[in-house]
Amino acid sequence: MTPLTVAIIGRPNVGKSTLFNRLAGRRLAIVHDRPGVTRDRRFADGRLGDMPLRIVDTAGLEEAPADALETRMRLQTERALAEADVALMLIDARVGVTPMDAHFAQVLRESPTPVILVANKCEGGAGEAGLYESFGLGLGDPVPLSAEHGEGLAMLYEALLPHEAALKERRAAEGLDVDAAARVGDGDALPEDLEARAAAGADDDVEEEPEDPGKPLNLAIVGRPNTGKSTLVNRLLGEDRLLTGPEAGVTRDAITVDWEHAGRRIRLVDTAGMRRKGRVTESLEKLSVADTLNAIRLAEVVVLMMDADMVMDRQDLTIARMVVEEGRALVLAVNKWDAAADRSATLQRLRDRLQTSLAQVRGIPYVTISGLTGRNLDRLMDTVLETHAIWNRRISTGRLNRWLLAATEEHPPPMGKHGRRIRLRYMTQAKARPPTFAAFCSRPEDLPDSYVRYLVNGMRDAFGFEGVPVRLYLRKSENPYARH
Structure with missing residues (x-):
């Protein structure tokens, strides 16, 4: 069934993100006592009883000068309101109706989007006075609710039922299919019996790991604050979907946007900028960093945005190592190339830092771009898709062992240690995403790291694993005579 699009709006700190997480069934939006934490629109699929929902979390409604950040946040909220089937206007029942609530209620009464008034924080009777006061806003009967404790959701369900029925009627009149396609999860577990996997392996040369054709590629955009991550996403989408500005740290939580490039579905994730760990002291920034780290773990390819005039500094290297250690495919994007002071020196510094500080992943691709003008964005996306294909590559057991012998x-x-030469008997690829191999040898504990690096680098050259993490685990071969 086609989900009902519900925009959650209201002034700052009334519990919009808490209700968003409640309806989504998991913690997606950052919740904090500080007002104005949410700045961008955030979408999620949710459910209320048997009713599927498409939920939109929005920034708090505030009055501000035309060039202020709060005004740009309000424009994002107004766009969410225009695209929604129904809006939930939240007030804080414990505080009561404020002049700002009354002002924005007047704005919503003039909007063509239907509005349901929700009096939040009504648990324990503390918001009873504010609940009765909200009748005067002229938005109909309020729904008493406690988003934090999950109270009043049955009444919210009843309030949404007429809007769901109206949506069905519109879809039927338009002749649209109301059945939504089911999503298929990703099963990428490491096989337990590696020897059985090796025996069952096909003898093809090189193949890509089979994927669900309907599953989008998860692409996370990460980097230090103010490197142009949101500007890049907006340029790729062709619209001002995300909040941008000259202020550092505009994005506070990871925002996911579905997109399509060259016929390939892509799930873009814009993340908050990551400063050096020693400078992160506030609890809100710690939550933002945790959200970014989670986005890296869930990504398949990560684009690390860097400022052309400060390329590959200490924090850039820290983030790059995090991505590699998580086994994600990494692409470097040198942004603001149109304003770079010394391009040749920048590229030389980038190559030197990659060679000395990220030698464990040889051949990491980099692209010089301008998110503001759109320079080289097609080349960036081509590099992302190429790197993703390498990250998914699988080598047959037969070819792998012929290479191992040579x-x-x-x-x-x-x-x-005991004067006997270590014997490498055979090798198999345990999984892709990232390419992971198991080598069976006589005494794995005695094989030095330098020889393991020799094997990994040899696989990179022989099978084209340049630029992606390659994992090699040593396993001890079982002695067939040990039990007799």
């Missing part, structure tokens, strides 16, 4: 003959493993 590699060990060219450079045999060293002697072990």
